Amino acid sequence: MSKAPVVRARNLLVGYGGDPVCAPVTFTLAPGRVLALVGANGSGKSTVLRAVLGLLDPAGGTVEAFGRPVDERETGFRKRVASVLDDDAYFPALTVAEHLYLTARGHGVRDADDVVAQALDDFGLTEHGTSLPVALSSGQRRRLLLAAGFVRPRGLLVLDEPEQRLDLSMRSRLAERLVEERAAGGSVLLATHDPVLLRAVADRAVLIADDECRLLSAEDAAAAIAPGVL
Numbered sequence: 001m002s003k004a005p006v007v008r009a010r011n012l013l014v015g016y017g018g019d020p021v022c023a024p025v026t027f028t029l030a031p032g033r034v035l036a037l038v039g040a041n042g043s044g045k046s047t048v049l050r051a052v053l054g055l056l057d058p059a060g061g062t063v064e065a066f067g068r069p070v071d072e073r074e075t076g077f078r079k080r081v082a083s084v085l086d087d088d089a090y091f092p093a094l095t096v097a098e099h100l101y102l103t104a105r106g107h108g109v110r111d112a113d114d115v116v117a118q119a120l121d122d123f124g125l126t127e128h129g130t131s132l133p134v135a136l137s138s139g140q141r142r143r144l145l146l147a148a149g150f151v152r153p154r155g156l157l158v159l160d161e162p163e164q165r166l167d168l169s170m171r172s173r174l175a176e177r178l179v180e181e182r183a184a185g186g187s188v189l190l191a192t193h194d195p196v197l198l199r200a201v202a203d204r205a206v207l208i209a210d211d212e213c214r215l216l217s218a219e220d221a222a223a224a225i226a227p228g229v230l
C-alpha cells in the first residue's frame with residue numbers, strides 16, 4: 001500500500017472575504033488513517049474541511065490530495081473523495097434506496113444491489129428503503145446522508161460532525177464502520193465534538209483555534225473536548 005499522504009495541508013489558512021477564521025493548519029493524512037478536527041463552535045473545522053474538498057480557495061498555504069493541489073473540478077479527485085457535510089442535501093422525490101442506488105451506480109459500482117443492501121443494514125434504514133426523505137426523522141435523514149457516503153468507491157472520506165442527530169447505538173455503529181474503513185486502507189478526515197467517537201476511531205487530531213492549530217494524540221484531543229473543557 002502506498003504511504004504517500006492522501007491529504008497534505010501546509011500552513012493552510014482558511015476564511016471568508018479575506019478574513020481567516022483560525023490559525024494556519026498543517027497536517028498530513030496517510031492511507032488507512034483517521035484524523036479528527038476538534039475545536040469549539042465557530043473555530044473553523046467546517047471551513048478547513050471545505051478547503052480540503054476544494055469548495056473554498058485557501059487564503060494562504062497549500063492543500064493537496066493524492067499528491068495534487070485540491071481541485072474538485074477534476075474527475076479523478078471527485079472519484080476518490082466522498083464527503084458528508086453539515087447540509088441536508090437530498091432529492092425530495094427519491095426514496096432512501098433510490099438515493100443510494102443513484103449514488104452507487106453514478107460512481108460505477110457494479111454490485112450496487114449488495115452494496116446498497118449492506119448500507120441500508122449498516123445505517124438501520126432497511127425498513128425505510130421505500131420512504132421519501134420527508135417521511136424520515138431528522139436522525140434517519142442523517143443516516144441516509146451517511147449511508148450515501150459509504151455506497152460509493154473512495155480513498156478519502158470527509159465527514160463533518162457525523163455524530164450529529166445520531167442516537168448512541170447508531171454512533172457506535174458508525175464508529176465500527178469507520179474502524180473498518182481504516183482497516184481496509186481508507187482514510188478519513190472528520191470534524192467531531194464527540195470524545196467517544198474520537199477515541200474509537202481517530203489516530204490523531206488537530207485542535208483548531210485562533211492562536212495556534214495543534215496536532216494532538218486522539219487521547220489528548222478527546223480529553224480536550226470532554227464536557228467542561230472546551
Ligand SMILES: Nc1ncnc2c1ncn2[C@@H]1O[C@H](COP(=O)(O)OP(=O)(O)OP(=O)(O)O)[C@@H](O)[C@H]1O
Pocket residue numbers: 016021039040041042043044045046047048191
Ligand atoms: N459562508 C460563510 N461566510 C462567512 N463566514 C462564515 C461562513 N461560514 C462560516 N463562517 C464563519 O466562520 C467561522 C468558522 O465557522 P465553521 O463553520 O468553520 O466553524 P466550526 O468549527 O465548524 O463550528 P461548529 O462546531 O459550530 O460546526 C465562524 O465564525 C462562522 O461564523
